[in-house]
Amino acid sequence: MLVLSKIKNLCFILFVLLILTDSAYAQKIYEFGAESVTVGWILGDDKAQWHEVKVEFLQGQFNLVYKVLLPAVQFTIPRPRSGKFEVSVRACRLYEAADQCSIWVKSSKSGIPEPWLIYWKPGIVTNIIIEDE
Amino acid sequence: MAVVKKKRVRWTLPNDSDLVATRVRVNGTDGTIFLSDPFIDVPFPEAEIILPDAFPPGTFDLDTNYIVGLSSIDDVGNEGDIIEVSSPFDFVAPGVPTQIVVENI
Secondary structure (H helix, E strand, O other): OHHHHHHHOOOOOEEEEOOOOOOOOEOOEEEEOOOEEEEEEOOOOOOOOEEEEEEEEOOOOOEEEEEEEOOOOEEEEEOOOOEEEEEEEEEEEEEOOEEEEOOOEEOOEOOEOOOOEEEEOOOOOEEEEEEEO | OOOOOOEEEEEEOOOOOOEEEEEEEEEOOOOOOOOOOOEEEEEOOOOEEEEOOOOOOOOOOOOEEEEEEEEEEEOOOOEOOOEEEEEEEOOOOOOOOOOOOOOOO
16 A cells, blocks of 8 residues: 555546548547547656556446556557546556556546536438338 | 329438338428428338328328438437438319310210
């Protein structure tokens, strides 16, 4: 716990990079047609050995955690499903044969204090054909 | 009993793994689709409907151009963008003849 509290002192400044897409920004909800989003962060100190990226969907209790090994400090989240989700990152290290991780830090965006909410819509139907029966 | 010429609407589904239905809306008066328009949900993986049978009687009571809006629905109720197509729908059978007289010639 002591080490954990030390690691808690890691101060992430998360920034989120968007890959492509229609950037119709409105409040804290963003809508994308893209199939992936990249999240990046800045190291709090030199103790972390890897980072974990958590994708929490606000509907359906659907969460994913990705492990990202250093020196990478960004991760491209593939689209697992549609819906609104938040992204959190924490730093981890192996200490005395146990994983020790910092608290989860939610992504944010400059000027928007709330957790950054992302919304992947379901895809669109295509090739609509109307014909005589 | 009146008989009307039916139409088939078919489409290609997106690749999402969590789809449960395609929502089909129709509008024959405004030239566009509103979320409040009558709709039916076509369960995944079906990708076609027959009109006017799929909708309740009275939905297509105008002989005019209808807008059909299709959107995909996932398992938690999220709805994708609506894609609209326009087509003339005439599901109104002609009126019945009257004053039918049978006479010798």
